[in-house]
Amino acid sequence: MTREEIITKLKAIATPYVLNKSLLDAYNENTDFIKDLEINSANLVDIILDVEDEFGIEVNDQAMDGMLTVNDAVAVIQKELSK
Amino acid sequence: MIGNDIVDFVQAHKDSNWRRRGWLDKIFVPEEQKWIENTDNPDHMVWLLWSMKEAVYKAHQRTLQYAPRYNPKSFVCSSLATTNSFLKTGQSQSKGRIYTAGYCYETTSVMTTDFVHTTACLTTFLIGKKVAKVIENPKTTAIFTNAKSHLANEMSNKYEFRKDTLGIPQIFEGTNKTPFLISLSHHGRFGSYFLTL
Numbered sequence: 001m002t003r004e005e006i007i008t009k010l011k012a013i014a015t016p017y018v019l020n021k022s023l024l025d026a027y028n029e030n031t032d033f034i035k036d037l038e039i040n041s042a043n044l045v046d047i048i049l050d051v052e053d054e055f056g057i058e059v060n061d062q063a064m065d066g067m068l069t070v071n072d073a074v075a076v077i078q079k080e081l082s083k
Numbered sequence: 084m085i086g087n088d089i090v091d092f093v094q095a096h097k098d099s100n101w102r103r104r105g106w107l108d109k110i111f112v113p114e115e116q117k118w119i120e121n122t123d124n125p126d127h128m129v130w131l132l133w134s135m136k137e138a139v140y141k142a143h144q145r146t147l148q149y150a151p152r153y154n155p156k157s158f159v160c161s162s163l164a165t166t167n168s169f170l171k172t173g174q175s176q177s178k179g180r181i182y183t184a185g186y187c188y189e190t191t192s193v194m195t196t197d198f199v200h201t202t203a204c205l206t207t208f209l210i211g212k213k214v215a216k217v218i219e220n221p222k223t224t225a226i227f228t229n230a231k232s233h234l235a236n237e238m239s240n241k242y243e244f245r246k247d248t249l250g251i252p253q254i255f256e257g258t259n260k261t262p263f264l265i266s267l268s269h270h271g272r273f274g275s276y277f278l279t280l
Contacts, residue, residue, distance in 0.1 A: 017098075034151070035151075035250065040098055040099075040270070041137065041153070042095065042098065042099050042133060043098055043099060044153055045106055045109045045110060046099070046103070046106070048109060049103065049104075049105050049106065049109070052105070061109075061154065061156055064109065064153055064154070065152050065153055065154040065157075066152065066153075067153060068151055068152070068153060
């Protein structure tokens, strides 16, 4: 899976949790889920669970700790997929 | 040092399904999950514990001045005592204690039928006057305005509120940071602040 494909999939995963959809217009690899998309911190857990389901990986507590931006998530996903 | 967090039950119910497989495991340690399992109202317990962890996270980020992280399981609730029967009065107060990385924080939570609001203080920071308030407006500007008039009544009206580079709100007088601390929270229909004077 290419980096671009992962970034696109992440956008689809995040979208249901974004209340103000216009914030998605500026979505890019540097987007911060909480700060830029105003996703509620309790919903970040749902995004992580969705990532686990979508990519068939496990995101452990340590990986979750630093999964705040799209770039962070891509790094975690690529690392897990390469295992 | 200090932090606060509010959860609007209506918004939480709409946005989160905590019964989803794996959800609790990502946020709560086994002991906390047992409390959720063994209470009459698991919804209330989930959001009470969540607001405690969030309030302490904000306080701890301010203590150590670190960039945002997402590690709810690093904040472990070690004790929780609830006074006032919720059924009788429609409101309850809980006192809790949360440990993280060797630091201890004390929490006070107020729960109504509409929301749960938690304030948290580092234990060495318990002394001193503090005020907490819940308002029916979730906008940051409204919370700031409310807190500002509170501060104007008590102190002076020349303070400015701004978030610093870590995203932590600070109170300035001109370009100087004042010793007063403020923590903000908003969720659903509600906003809240916790202010030291």
